[in-house]
Amino acid sequence: xxxxxxxxxxxxxxxxxxxxxxxxxxxxxxxxxxxxxxxxxxxxxxxxxxxxxxxxxxxxxxxxxxxxxxxxxxxxxxxxxxxxxxxxxxxxxxxxxxxxxxxxxxxxxxxxxxxxxxxxxxxxxxxxxxxxxxxxxxxxxxxxxxxxxxxxxxxxxxxxxxxxxxxxxxxxxxxxxxxxxxxxxxxxxxxxxxxxxxxxxx
Amino acid sequence: xxxxxxxxxxxxxxxxxxxxxxxxxxxxxxxxxxxxxxxxxxxxxxxxxxxxxxxxxxxxxxxxxxxxxxxxxxxxxxxxxxxxxxxxxxxxxxxxxxxxxxxxxxxxxxxxxxxxxxxxxxxxxxxxxxxxxxxxxxxxxxxxxxxxxxxxxxxxxxxxxxxxxxxxxxxxxxxxxxxxxxxxxxxxxxxxxxxxxxxxxx
Numbered sequence: 001x002x003x004x005x006x007x008x009x010x011x012x013x014x015x016x017x018x019x020x021x022x023x024x025x026x027x028x029x030x031x032x033x034x035x036x037x038x039x040x041x042x043x044x045x046x047x048x049x050x051x052x053x054x055x056x057x058x059x060x061x062x063x064x065x066x067x068x069x070x071x072x073x074x075x076x077x078x079x080x081x082x083x084x085x086x087x088x089x090x091x092x093x094x095x096x097x098x099x100x101x102x103x104x105x106x107x108x109x110x111x112x113x114x115x116x117x118x119x120x121x122x123x124x125x126x127x128x129x130x131x132x133x134x135x136x137x138x139x140x141x142x143x144x145x146x147x148x149x150x151x152x153x154x155x156x157x158x159x160x161x162x163x164x165x166x167x168x169x170x171x172x173x174x175x176x177x178x179x180x181x182x183x184x185x186x187x188x189x190x191x192x193x194x195x196x197x198x199x200x201x202x
Numbered sequence: 203x204x205x206x207x208x209x210x211x212x213x214x215x216x217x218x219x220x221x222x223x224x225x226x227x228x229x230x231x232x233x234x235x236x237x238x239x240x241x242x243x244x245x246x247x248x249x250x251x252x253x254x255x256x257x258x259x260x261x262x263x264x265x266x267x268x269x270x271x272x273x274x275x276x277x278x279x280x281x282x283x284x285x286x287x288x289x290x291x292x293x294x295x296x297x298x299x300x301x302x303x304x305x306x307x308x309x310x311x312x313x314x315x316x317x318x319x320x321x322x323x324x325x326x327x328x329x330x331x332x333x334x335x336x337x338x339x340x341x342x343x344x345x346x347x348x349x350x351x352x353x354x355x356x357x358x359x360x361x362x363x364x365x366x367x368x369x370x371x372x373x374x375x376x377x378x379x380x381x382x383x384x385x386x387x388x389x390x391x392x393x394x395x396x397x398x399x400x401x402x403x404x
Contacts, residue, residue, distance in 0.1 A: 040241050043358030050355035073356050108387055109394045112376055141392050151375055152387040153252035154275050156245030159364030162357075166365060173353055174314055185310055185354040190343050192311045 024126050025168065026096075027056040027161065030089050030140070031133040034063050043158045044131060045070045045083060051165035051173040053129070055082035059089035078181025093143050096128045102145045105130040106160040110147030117167045120146060129164060131157040226328050227370065228298075229258040229363065232291050232342070233335040236265050245360045246333060247272045247285060253367035253375040255331070257284035261291035280383025295330070295345050303328040304347045308362040309338065312349030319369050322348060331366060333359040 027048045032041050041058065045066070048056050058066065062085045070083050096103060102125045110116065120127070130140060141147055150160040166173065186193035229250045234243050243260070247268070250258050260268065264287045272285050298305060304327045312318065322329070332342060343349055352362040368375065388395035 036241075039238075040245065043242065043245075043360055046355075046357050047361040050353045050357045051361070077355055109390055109396075111389050111391060114373070114376055138393075141394075144392070147390070147392060149387075149389055151252045151378070152389055153248075153279055153380070155248050155252045155364075156360050158245055158358050158360035159249040159253070162361030162364050163368060166368070171316070174316055176353070178355070185351075187313050187351055187354055188311055188349065189313060190346070190349060191340075192343075194311075 025053050025165075026126070026128055027053050028059060028089065028092055028096075028128050028130045029056060029133075030059050030130060030136055032058055032061055032063065032066075033133070034061060035065070037133050038063065038066055040133065040156075040158065041066055042069055044161060045081075046073065047158055047162050048165070049074070049079060049081035050176075051162055052169045052176055053081070053165060055084070057087055057092050058083065058085040059087060059092060062086040076182050077184075078178035080179070090139070093128070093130075093140075096126075097143075099126075101126040101128055103128045103130060103143060104146045104148050104164070105132075105136070105140055105144035106150060106157065106164055107132070107136065107141070107147050108149050108152055108154060109141075110149040112152070113148055113150050113163060113167060116146050116148040120148075120168070127168070129161065131161055133157065227255050227367075228328070228330050229255050230261060230291065230294055230298075230330050230332045231258060231335075232261050232332060232338055234260055234263055234265065234268075235335070236263060237267070239335050240265065240268055242335065242358075242360065243268055244271055246363060247283075248275060249360055249364050250367070251276070251281060251283035252378075253364060254371045254378055255283070255367060257286070259289055259294050260285065260287040261289060261294060264288040278383070278385050280380035282381070292341070295332075295342075298328075298330045299345075301328075303330055305330045305332060305345060306348045306350050306366070307332040307334075307338070307342055307346035308352060308359060308366055309334070309343070309349050310351050310354055310356060311343075312351040314354070315350055315352050315365060315369060318348050318350040322350075322370070329370070331363065333363055335359065 029041055029044055045056050067083055074081050104120060104127055150163045182198045184195045184197055186195060231243055231246055247258050269285055276283050304325060306322060306329055352365045384400045386397045386399055388397060
């Protein structure tokens with residue numbers, strides 16, 4: 001039975017609905033408020049995509065502006081990152097666990113990342129990485145296999161996610177290729193070089 | 203002559219004015235718009251602080267709500283991170299260079315971080331790390347000693363800054379101590395443990 005999610009932009013072809021089991025690392029974004037969190041959650045999504053996560057579940061709400069921004073980046077810069085929205089967080093957590101997946105919740109209250117990562121990397125199961133905006137329900141701390149602190153200081157879910165994925169993938173985000181890109185940035189010492197791959201000779 | 207900056211909250215005791223030469227790594231935030239960027243710039247500041255930067259210069263504008271939030275975190279969680287605001291960005295860049303400092307600008311168009319970091323770490327000079335919100339003037343690309351890409355993908359200045367500081371300090375943010383803290387989070391597998399250091403026996 002498919003998970004009860006939907007996309008307001010494309011009700012028939014829910015983004016990512018085909019990925020119910022195969023994903024290896026997915027981000028669950030909690031506590032997103034419209035429009036307050038649009039920019040920060042956009043940064044969460046872009047970081048998740050660039051650093052190698054398979055997709056992101058936006059819990060409880062549907063934010064079509066966010067979806068549009070992320071799908072547009074995916075179209076232009078390629079890759080298979082997906083986003084789905086509106087699924088109640090408890091359901092997402094329950095489904096993930098019932099499929100044998102594990103949960104890492106990023107919180108300043110948790111175990112330091114270098115220590116937690118040893119156990120996390122020792123397990124081959126798919127990972128759901130939970131990132132909240134402001135207060136997160138106590139249930140999440142209980143449901144998580146690991147509560148992971150990217151420093152025990154107040155930081156940002158964006159930088160916490162970046163560090164988690166960096167350590168999880170051991171820096172491989174720097175050599176990641178994105179298939180079917182329309183645009184590719186060419187590294188440049190001073191300036192902007194972008195190749196349009198859809199143009200002849202591009 | 204002191205740099206022409208000021209703090210709207212404390213006009214006489216400008217935050218960080220005493221640090222004009224000694225700082226080793228300072229973040230320059232460009233293009234901040236009030237109130238649109240309050241949350242993202244807060245994340246930039248908190249990441250800068252937790253990951254070991256000395257302070258942050260908010261270019262061109264004064265945002266008292268931002269300053270209040272950051273000073274409050276600094277008071278509660280300790281450390282000597284400072285923030286100053288309102289300095290024109292060209293002046294900040296010029297002053298930094300005239301004092302012998304170097305500039306790293308974080309941009310998706312730059313040289314990949316692992317490659318750039320070799321040269322950056324080989325130089326002992328103080329570093330100004332420039333992070334923009336959306337479009338950054340071409341002059342910044344020219345003024346920078348290094349344009350550094352934390353992946354050549356659209357990401358977030360928050361995660362870019364985290365990765366830059368992580369590589370610059372080689373992960374030492376995980377063992378950084380913050381002096382004069384009122385609160386300290388004790389790492390916990392499941393739950394929240396916070397010690398109030400201002401209470402007797404705390």
